[in-house]
Amino acid sequence: MTATEPAPAARGRRAWLRAHSELGVCVMLLALGAVVLTDALTMDVAIAQRGPIGPRTVPIAVGSGLLLISVLLAVDVLRGGRGEAEGGEDVDLSEPADWRTVLLLAGVFLATAVLIEPVGFPVAGALLFWGAAHALGSRAVHRDPLIAAGLSLVTYALFNNLLGVPLPGGPLMGVL
Structure with a gap:
């Protein structure tokens, strides 16, 4: 054994962790x-x-579900269960990540978070829906903004009027 080689115990620990890497997901879910x-x-x-x-009610149910799933997954992993790649998955892992799309989507989400108070949800939501569609490859310049505006207004009406969750209306809501 040379000075750069890890001790046998460290190699065994690394091998065990590598074989049970799904436990990281369990910790994250927990x-x-x-x-x-x-x-x-x-x-x-x-x-x-x-x-x-x-x-x-819903946050308590979701939090409890996350805790339960993390424990059940940990038990399964420790008993030898392994996650398998989906047979129909059409992902080529040799291709690099599409960072342009990721950064465009992150920018759209950040812009929505910044704009929602000053311009209101209907405008910020329309920019979010249109920006996400554009970042993901849609180039229907006449259709996309109309669909985005419609989705944003319907979402605003559902949350504000039917669910009783007040969203910022912005300056346009005084006009409409």
């Missing part, structure tokens, strides 16, 4: 579930509840 549950249980609910299901 942490995410804990964060969601903590957020849900410490949520300040100022809205009057309209029935047995309040604003904490």
Whole structure:
């Protein structure tokens, strides 16, 4: 054994971790579930509840589900279960990542987060829907902005009027 070679125990530990790499996903799911549950249980609910299901119900269910899935997945991995690639997956792993698309989508999401307060959800949402379609390759210049505006207005109406979740309307909502 040379000075640059790892000790046999370290090699064995690395091999075990490599063989059980799905445990990293378990840890991530466990942490995410804990964060969601903590957020849900410490949520300040100022809205009057309209029935047995309040604003904490869905986050508590999602957080509990994440914790349960992380534990079940860890048990499966420790018993020898392995994730397999999907047979119909059409991904060529030898191709490099499309960073242009990733950066365009990240820019669109960031722009939406910055613009939602000053211009309101209908405008920011339309920019989000159109920008995402453009970043993903759609080049229908006449159709895409109209669909994006329609989707944004329908989403705004559903959340604001039917679900009772107030979204910022922006200056255009005073006109409409």
